[in-house]
Amino acid sequence: MATNNISKRLLANTDVLAAIGVVAIVIMMVVPLPSFLLDILLTLNITGSVLILMLAVFTTDPLDFSVLPSLLLTMTLFRLSLNISTTKLVLLNGFAGNVIQQFGQFVVGGNPVVGLIVFIILVVVQFIVITKGAERVSEVAARFTLDAMPGKQMSIDADLNSGLINEQQARDRRKKIQQEADFYGAMDGSSKFVKGDAIAAIIILFVNIIGGFIMGVLMRGEAITEALQNYTLLTIGDGLVSQIPALLISTSTGLIVTRAASDSNLGQDLSKQLTRSPKAMFLTAGVLVLLAIFGLPPIPLLTIALALIGVGYFLQKNSRQTVAEESVAARETAIQESKKPENVLNLLQVDNMELELGYALIALVDAQQGGDLLDRIVLIRRQVASELGFIVPVIRVRDNMNLQPNQYAIKIRGAEVATGELLADHYMAMSGGIEDESIPGIPTKEPSFGLDAKWINAVYREQAEMSGYTVVDAPTVLATHLTEVIKGNAWEILSRQDVKTLLDHAKEQAPAAVEDAMENLNLGQIQKILSNLLRERVTIRDMVTILETLADYASGTKDIDRLTEFVRQALARQILQQLLGQDKNLPVLTLEPKLEQQILDSIQPSDYGSYLTLDPRILQELMQSLNREIEKMMIKGYNPVLVCAPVVRINLKRVTERQFPQLIVLSYNELVHGVQVQAVGMVVAGNAS
Structure with a gap:
């Protein structure tokens, strides 16, 4: 017992012993x-x-x-x-x-x-x-x-x-x-x-x-x-x-x-390495025999040569036996595995995001072949976190032999949401409106925005850039497409676990805001509100402001749409920041007052949120008028922005987002002080005109 105590003390004071040793x-x-x-x-x-x-x-x-x-x-x-x-x-x-x-x-x-x-x-x-x-x-x-x-x-x-x-x-x-x-x-x-x-x-x-x-x-x-x-x-x-x-x-x-x-x-x-090749042993023994024949001392040379031949024979025999044993063991393992009950639990797991590649595109992710797609995905996740304020889940990158060689597919929770084709050894040239027929290429469509483009050989890259084309390589095309898919579907990707992670992070900065918001709302309700914001690409990076707003209004209503509108009003400056130029001028479309009243009267509440019951004829005319006004704005170089009443805003956005995904719908309450609003058009429909 005393010896153990002494040894423990010595081990506990090894730093002191080392210092004493150096001084000694x-x-x-x-x-x-x-x-x-x-x-x-x-x-x-x-x-x-x-x-x-x-x-x-x-x-x-x-x-x-x-x-x-x-x-x-x-x-x-x-x-x-x-x-x-x-x-x-x-x-x-x-x-x-x-x-x-x-x-x-x-x-x-x-x-x-x-x-x-x-x-x-x-x-x-x-x-x-x-x-x-x-x-x-x-x-x-x-x-x-x-x-x-x-x-x-x-x-x-x-x-x-x-x-x-x-x-x-x-x-x-x-x-x-x-x-x-x-x-x-x-x-x-x-x-x-x-x-x-x-x-x-x-x-x-x-x-x-x-x-x-x-x-x-x-x-x-x-x-x-x-x-x-x-x-x-x-x-x-x-x-x-x-x-x-x-x-x-x-x-x-x-x-x-x-x-x-x-x-x-x-x-x-x-x-392992010196005895892995019996042939090397035999050849070395042969060289020693030749040296003995040419006159060098035969006894040591032939003795070592015989030893090498013996070692080589033993290794060769052992190698054959090992291969045979491994083959038998593999067959037995296969038989045993076939008799085991099938474990299908792993097949039930669905990845949040997947990127599947045809075999011709595998080089894009192989670092040994110069592929940097995985590094680009890391940058994409950082970019989305900086812009939208949530962490993109891990993106599984894998090959899929069922795809065409140059095809790729982007999946969210196992469902394919986007696909495209790339020529890994070519560049995509997108015209600015002027086509140069002297540049040969394969016509295609840019997958992110549907622009006309063509795949060109690397030798024509400089000529295409001088002709006004925007030229990008295949990994950039795929990375851009993946970024747009993530931004467009962020509201679907955001899970409750992601929201829990965001709340835990916000709790480190503002624990009071998190506690107040969670008193009246559960995790699922907060997730739905954040999803509503991401659905219109509104950043949720300022989580403290979002939670403080929910804490203020959640005690009076549990309606997800109304709470979303309150949060949008609190984030109005961040929403408008991406739309305003240096002159702080905001060109917008407005609704004809009578049409806006018709939309307001057609809003019906339900247990799953409000929805529009607008007359189909009026709705069709609304879409046609909206299409004309959007085209006019885009010709002038403006972002298509429509301003309407707060109650109308979210319902109108949901009706129009499928046909006009680029349309930004704002409420009057989101027009903060200092923004110069310029009405450049009015949307009318049917008798409302």
Whole structure:
């Protein structure tokens, strides 16, 4: 129990222990250490280096060992502190502990010349080969990781938009991308410490040899050969004790930064990738046999060739057996699945929005082929949120082999609401009224607004633009069409869950307004009011104003249409803002007073809202007169706007919206102060004229 309590306390205070450890490393440079303690610390240095190498070998993701840059700096500082401590003992006592003494005797056989050569080779290998290579790989990895960050972020947004991942997964991926950039940047900097450590080792080597020789001859009276022999062996032993761990850590650094493209540890990668091709084994064995025939030592070559042939035969046999087993397992799985009761619950789910593409248009969403449609959909969702004030649900993008190759279809809750055809490798040229017959193309209709257009080859793009055509690429045509479909059907797309999300967001800013509105209205009623606004493309972005208006009037009436009109009056400035020019002048149509009274008298209330019971003859004449006046306004370049009484407005809009979707119907109460209203026409019908 006591041991567990101590271990828990130590784990809870690892930050304090780490700080004490770093301070102790610095103190080691100043305070003399006894030889027995130095032996323990040198052994600890070797142990830590081997442990770091093993962790690097078994690490599958570099971020799993993200502490390596800091650990690299700490181990380098620790190694330099040991070098300084051993140097003091070598120069003062001519002895630096049993570890250094045994390294000098065991590794190089007591020969200082051999030891010096081995030490220099180790330093060269570490400095020029491993450290230099790891430094370069870290630098390139850091640069490439930073350059790839925008693309990775867009890929995450695309996956989120297409529904492949959720918000939490997207946040986790973005965090990992940031961590990767930080990690490789830190590795690029920490590699410089290892490089500097190799240079310091060479300097310390010569300082120890020269200084020890002087100390032995001049201060201890040793013979020249004896001093040279003794201090050279001690220095070489010291250098080997420090450089072998340094070499291990440099190797660990190289392993970590070169494993960015792997998802398993080093041993698994080697076993899978080096032994995946029996043919490679057989061909390599054949080359070795040829070398033996040409006169090279036959015994080692033929021995290794036979081993390769054996390994290749075993792999080939095992591969065939694995394929057979997988085939049997697949058949058994298929049989078992066929016997299971069919699960059709997943088939009941209906996506809010879908975009289906023919196979010739798949390249538009494939980033590897330059497709950026998913990125455009992300921008569309942001645009709609900014303009209309609600979040478009995830749009599922999928291929549909039942469509024509160049066809696409837009669906809302499983029902097709729009379709069109694209030529992915062409541009759509829309004329401004003047046709240039010298530009060849395939006649078509612009899907969003029904304008005359033609598909042209890319070589004619510049000529078409100079001739006054508006030229856009296929993804832009599809994105524009999708945007218009969303705006035109936003009132259908808006669900109660979406309204709940909007209310939760508004509650953070104005909790009182949300509470007051919800006292008299339920979620479904608020959804219907918001849908009425979106049906006429009125923004619901100012949710606080909408809720405050509903709180003011909902206690007196529950009629959805009347509440909608009250909200429209509160949002009058936002509604008019899109219709007014810089001169604040608003050209409008008006209703002949007698006709307006007839419409008012024909409004009948019901449990499902009010509706018109206008005489069919009068209604037909109303439509004809309205059509004439709208055409006159559009010829003059005006937006078709009709002004009428508040009670008439919503009923008249519903009667006319199918035939004249572009007509904007305002009530007199929505004409705020400061707007100059200019009546440019009057709608009459039948005897009312």
